[in-house]
Amino acid sequence: MKKVRVIGISGNVKAPSRTSALVGSILGSIEKQIDAEVRQIDLLDAAPILFKALRSDQLDEAGQEIVRAVETADALVVGTPVYRASYSGALKHLFDLVHFEALIGRPVILAATGGTPLHGLMTEHQLRPLFGFFKAITLPTAIYALEADFESHRLVNADIARRIGLAVRELEVVLPASRQLVSTNHSTDRPRLSA
Numbered sequence: 317m318k319k320v321r322v323i324g325i326s327g328n329v330k331a332p333s334r335t336s337a338l339v340g341s342i343l344g345s346i347e348k349q350i351d352a353e354v355r356q357i358d359l360l361d362a363a364p365i366l367f368k369a370l371r372s373d374q375l376d377e378a379g380q381e382i383v384r385a386v387e388t389a390d391a392l393v394v395g396t397p398v399y400r401a402s403y404s405g406a407l408k409h410l411f412d413l414v415h416f417e418a419l420i421g422r423p424v425i426l427a428a429t430g431g432t433p434l435h436g437l438m439t440e441h442q443l444r445p446l447f448g449f450f451k452a453i454t455l456p457t458a459i460y461a462l463e464a465d466f467e468s469h470r471l472v473n474a475d476i477a478r479r480i481g482l483a484v485r486e487l488e489v490v491l492p493a494s495r496q497l498v499s500t501n502h503s504t505d506r507p508r509l510s511a
Contacts, residue, residue: 320352320491323389327359327396327407332469334429336360338461339395341471342425345484346393350491357382359406366406372413379413386410387418390495391487392452394443395427395459398435402442403428411446419450421497423490425483426458436460453490457483 326339336358343354359366362382369375375383386392396403424447426439439458447454457479465473 320350320390320495321388322346322350322352322354322391322393323385324354324356324393325359325386325395325407325410326356327394327404329360329363329404329406331358331360333358333360333397334461334463334466334469335395335397335427337466337469337471338427338429338459338476339393341477342393342395342427342459342480342483345480346487349481349484350488352390355385357385359404359410363406363409366410366413369413372415375413383410383413386414389422390498391423391425391491392419393425393427394447395429396443398428398430398438401435401438403438403446408446411450414450416450419447419452421451421453421494423453423455423487423494425455425487427460428458429461429463431463433462453494455483455486455490457486459483 324339324343326336328335339356343356346352347354365378369379372383396407426443428439439460444454459476459479461476465471465476
């Protein structure tokens with residue numbers, strides 16, 4: 317079987333970014349525990365490409381490549397800063413462009429950063445339903461980090477690091493079944509992206 321491909325998506329729209337650092341930490345942990353090829357997409361860079369299109373059939377080649385990478389990944393790590401008690405608009409726009417059947421059975425690690433513990437359940441009330449729509453498999457352990465968990469945009473909280481390790485172990489457990497499910501799915505019958 318081909319090497320596992322994991323795409324990390326950070327919904328940050330500014331830099332430096334704690335969200336980008338959190339997604340990067342999760343991808344780093346995945347690389348250590350799983351034989352995986354990882355790639356991080358920061359929406360700070362990708363959003364201007366994606367915002368050129370309101371529908372997937374309007375995407376240019378660069379936009380198609382980003383969406384295709386998300387649609388064909390074996391697993392996703394999706395992180396967002398909390399904006400207005402929800403995920404960023406840039407993140408929503410990306411998933412508006414993803415085919416509604418592309419993520420069936422794909423494992424997703426959910427992550428978010430915020431300035432207050434009051435938004436700690438945003439991953440449950442906002443992100444989890446989004447991926448429920450796509451019929452993706454959101455892993456039980458979500459990661460929520462506060463500004464205090466970082467120093468100079470580097471994750472330093474050992475408890476958050478432990479949660480990351482737990483989420484990655486959950487990913488390791490579900491990946492074989494998920495890859496088998498996806499390989500038997502007739503997702504290749506759906507329309508392909510075209511400019």
